[in-house]
Amino acid sequence: MGESSENIYSMSKQNKELPHRERVDSRNTLNDLTGKEWVYALNSIELTEGDSELLTGEQINDLSLEQWATHQSPLIDMCYPTSGEHSHAHHIRKKHPSPKPPELMKRLIEFFTKKNGWVLDPFVGVGGTLLACSMAGRHGVGVDLSRDYLDLYHSASESLNFKPQTVYQGDASRLDQIFNQKNYLFDLVLTDPPYGDMLSRKRTGERKKRTGDDSPTPFTTDEGDLGNMGTDRFYEALKSVIVQSMEFLKVKGYVVVFCKDLQPTAEHHNLIHADVVSALVQIPNLRFRGYKIWYDKSMNLYPFGYPYAYVSNQMHQFILIFRKEK
Numbered sequence: 349m350g351e352s353s354e355n356i357y358s359m360s361k362q363n364k365e366l367p368h369r370e371r372v373d374s375r376n377t378l379n380d381l382t383g384k385e386w387v388y389a390l391n392s393i394e395l396t397e398g399d400s401e402l403l404t405g406e407q408i409n410d411l412s413l414e415q416w417a418t419h420q421s422p423l424i425d426m427c428y429p430t431s432g433e434h435s436h437a438h439h440i441r442k443k444h445p446s447p448k449p450p451e452l453m454k455r456l457i458e459f460f461t462k463k464n465g466w467v468l469d470p471f472v473g474v475g476g477t478l479l480a481c482s483m484a485g486r487h488g489v490g491v492d493l494s495r496d497y498l499d500l501y502h503s504a505s506e507s508l509n510f511k512p513q514t515v516y517q518g519d520a521s522r523l524d525q526i527f528n529q530k531n532y533l534f535d536l537v538l539t540d541p542p543y544g545d546m547l548s549r550k551r552t553g554e555r556k557k558r559t560g561d562d563s564p565t566p567f568t569t570d571e572g573d574l575g576n577m578g579t580d581r582f583y584e585a586l587k588s589v590i591v592q593s594m595e596f597l598k599v600k601g602y603v604v605v606f607c608k609d610l611q612p613t614a615e616h617h618n619l620i621h622a623d624v625v626s627a628l629v630q631i632p633n634l635r636f637r638g639y640k641i642w643y644d645k646s647m648n649l650y651p652f653g654y655p656y657a658y659v660s661n662q663m664h665q666f667i668l669i670f671r672k673e674k
């Protein structure tokens with residue numbers, strides 16, 4: 349859609365004569381969603397485009413009650429293409445161990461910001477967030493320890509003919525130094541941190557059998573990489589990056605953090621999302637507001653534990669939502 353037709357579209361969404369659910373409320377300082385779009389965005393499960401159309405009731409269909417119930421399942425697939433034009437240069441971004449689909453980040457950005465809003469990702473990797481900013485007409489700023497990942501972001505962005513967003517190489521726990529004299533004021537912090545020493549642990553079980561490789565695969569070898577830290581240091585480091593990010597976040601701006609749980613052990617439940625919430629709510633002025641769940645349908649199912657014990661395939665990630673209150 350061209351710039352001018354987009355303007356016409358957003359102007360028509362403002363039109364006071366439209367029913368409330370079809371227009372953007374004049375009190376809405378957060379985003380450009382109509383009343384109806386807002387309601388569907390509150391679903392704690394991220395819906396695919398196809399399913400959300402179905403659920404809006406705009407599509408008349410022939411589903412039996414049973415089929416309908418299947419469509420309403422709380423675990424709805426979000427299978428993003430990893431090849432072809434809708435993969436958003438996945439062939440370049442896949443050189444990173446865990447790139448996020450730009451389409452998914454775009455949905456979050458469109459809920460938590462308005463057009464031309466500013467988004468910070470302090471653990472930006474190969475830039476899923478930044479590509480999403482380009483797609484959604486927002487300004488993105490990303491930080492990563494690794495120059496290689498930032499270069500891959502630039503290659504992906506260039507191959508898509510997107511305008512490059514701003515990136516900085518450095519340790520996100522020193523944002524004040526990285527941004528130097530810049531007076532950034534972000535509307536949203538959206539990020540996908542590395543989780544403890546999760547990736548640098550030796551691979552075991554199915555994965556080792558499958559790849560034949562048990563060597564650790566950290567994001568970087570840098571000491572400041574949160575992915576290389578033990579649990580206690582990790583939570584302190586994560587808190588300090590979020591505190592720093594909040595220095596550049598507007599009041600009532602949201603902090604949205606991805607998180608995946610680990611398998612439980614005898615020592616700990618490993619519901620990492622609960623521990624992340626407990627750690628981050630210690631930050632003054634940051635309040636936990638809820639979560640969404642992303643069901644990553646592109647993951648493979650493995651018969652872990654077969655035929656002896658239940659071992660979950662963790663196909664979903666938590667999207668933890670916080671707000672800077674003052």
Ligand SMILES: C[S@@+](CC[C@H](N)C(=O)[O-])C[C@H]1O[C@@H](n2cnc3c(N)ncnc32)[C@H](O)[C@@H]1O
Pocket residue numbers: 444446447448449470471472473474475476477491492493494497518519520521539540541542567568572573574575
């Ligand atoms: C899970 S990945 C983010 C992937 C990203 N969402 C994407 O789409 O590519 C986490 C990233 O954090 C970076 N990182 C780890 N510790 C960091 C730190 N202290 N400062 C900045 N970046 C860091 C790693 O290099 C890694 O690329």
